Amino acid sequence: MTAISSASGHLIDDGPLTRYHRRLIAACSGGPFLDGYLLSIVGVALAGASAELGLGAGELGLAGAASLVGLFLGSLLLGPVTDRIGRRVMYTVDLLAMIAASVACLFISDGIQLILLRLVVGLAVGADYPIATALLTEWLPRKRRGAVIGWLSTIWLVGAITAYLVGFALTSAFGQEAWRWMLASGGVFGIIVMLLRLGAHESPRWLVANGRIEEARKAVSDALERDVTTEEILSLAQTEEAETKANFGSLLKKPFxxxxLFCGLTWMCIALPQFALFTYGPIILGQFGLGHGGAEETLGQIVLNLGFLIGSLPALRWVESVGRRPLMIWTFVAAAAFLLPLGLFPQGPGWFVMVFFFLFTLASGAGTILVFIYPNELFPTSVRASAVGLATAISRIGAAVGTYMIPVSLSGLGAGPTMLIGFGLTVLGLVISITWAEETRNKSLSSLSTKVMETVKIPG
Known part of the structure; x- marks a missing residue:
């Protein structure tokens, strides 16, 4: 085994990537996979649910946006709870809620029940964002941190694509009447993820920050596959104590x-157009005259979701080789360039629409990997989960409003103006990134936290 002493570097930041890390990556990846699945399967199910339950445009919008409202509340309220009581406890509780709400969808009889259950699903998803990403960030060596945390966004896309494949299969076999089984299928994946999470250790950074030195020593010893001494853990504790101390209120004041705002607003600008496609993809494609309902539009949605996934894969390398800031900026440049033609020429031929939608998904997929990386790297251990939760909440305010308005915009303004609104959002994200994006590549978490007091200046 490779021995890492406190003299040779930070016990975790400069440590090896072990078998435990790989198991933890798989366990933490299960959460984003399930999140992507649960938030996307509704895009296929809504057509059948709308027909059977008689949903109007307003109820349809609420059904699509309910999970985002829940996500806002779950991330905002449960991120601070995670910082207070630890990552590991919340790591399981949120999954139980996901499973229960998914299974309950089998018994939906009206639109209100659908909206409420989607709200509960969103609460659980919102809790998992800060829990899984903070836990994994605090265990990873810095040279692998960006790519691995970015992978969580990629696996989110895998979950979304899986949702549409399941939805396509069920629609093809049983018609739109299978919408209840589509929503309930998330419970099966939830059980699998819960099994993957058995045996996970608490974050050693959180343990030492809360004075639980011996627990941290045992956890790190198991992870590094060697006997870590108390002196090494005390050295780790001294490094963590040097971090800028903060509480939830600190996130809303200088210097944080x-x-x-950077993390929340750029996440919103990336997420809103994506959620529009994830939630209403078949409906949007239908507005452009593509497909004739049911399985054909769902198949077009699968192609677009593959674009998000394919675009994220090279970005996992670029985020370490090129850096976070350039990747963020050029993502918005490309996404805006590919949305603009869809807004200006909504009556274009089918191949034109699909080509530019697909190019947009490639560009947006590359930027998606940054939405978990930045909030986990830019904030100290004391508020890391809170910061991820708050950034998620800010992004979902816009995403929930936007998702609710999509059916209204499509029916009232049309496909072209709706795409121009998306173009405006990507330009806003570009301006924010040029102004505020920092480079965090290959830097220790403690140094990023400490440095903020000197490097972040906010106009008074």
Missing amino acids: LRRT
């Missing part, structure tokens, strides 16, 4: 406010 700019980082909070």
Whole structure:
């Protein structure tokens, strides 16, 4: 085994990637996979649910946006709870809620029940964002941190694509009447993820920050596959104590406010157009005259979701080789360039629409990997989960409003103006990134936290 002493570097930041890390990566990946699945399967199910339950445009919008409202509340309220009581406890509780709400969808009889259950699903998803990403970030060596945390966004896309494949299969076999089984299928994946999470250790950074030195020593010893001494853990504790101390209120004040707004607003600008496609993809494609309902539009949605996934794969390398800031900026440049033609020429031929939609998904997929990386790297252990939760909440305010308005915009304004609104959002994200994006590649978490007091200046 490779021995890492406190003299040779940070016990975790400069440590090896072990078998435990790989198991933890798989376990933490299960959460984003399930999140992507649960938030996307509704895109296929809504057509059948709308027909059977008689949903109007307003109820349809609420059914699509309910999970985002829940996600806002779950991330905002449960991120601070995770910082207070630890990552590991919440790691399981949120999965139980996901499973229960999914299974309950089998018994939906009206639109209100659908909206409420989607709200509960969103609460659980919102809790998992800060839990899984903070836990994994605090265990990873810095040279692998960006790519691995970015992978969580990629596996989110895998979950979304799986949702549409399941939805396509069920629609093809049983018609739109299978919508209840589509929504309930998330419970099966939830049980699998829960089994993957058995045996996970608490974050050693959180343990030492809370004075639980011996627990941290045992956890790190198991992870590094060697006997870590108390002196090494005390050295780790001294490094963590040097971090900037903060509480939830600190995220809304100098010097962290700019980082909070940057993470939340850029995440919103990436997420809103994506959620529009994830939630209403078949409906949007139908507005452009593609497909004739049911399985054909769902198949087009699968192609677009593959674009998000394919675009994210090279970005996992670029985020370490090129850096976070350039990747963020060029993502918005490309996404805006590919949305603009769809807004200007909504009556274009089918191949034109699909080509530019697909190019947009490639560009947006590359930027997606940054939405978990930045909030986990820019904030200290004391508020890391809170910061991820708050950034998620900010992004979902816009995403929930936007998702609710999509059916209204499509029916009232049309496909072209709706795409131009998406173009405006990507330009806003570009301006924010040029102004505020920092480079965090290959830097220790403690140094990023400490440095903010000197490097972040917010206009008074």
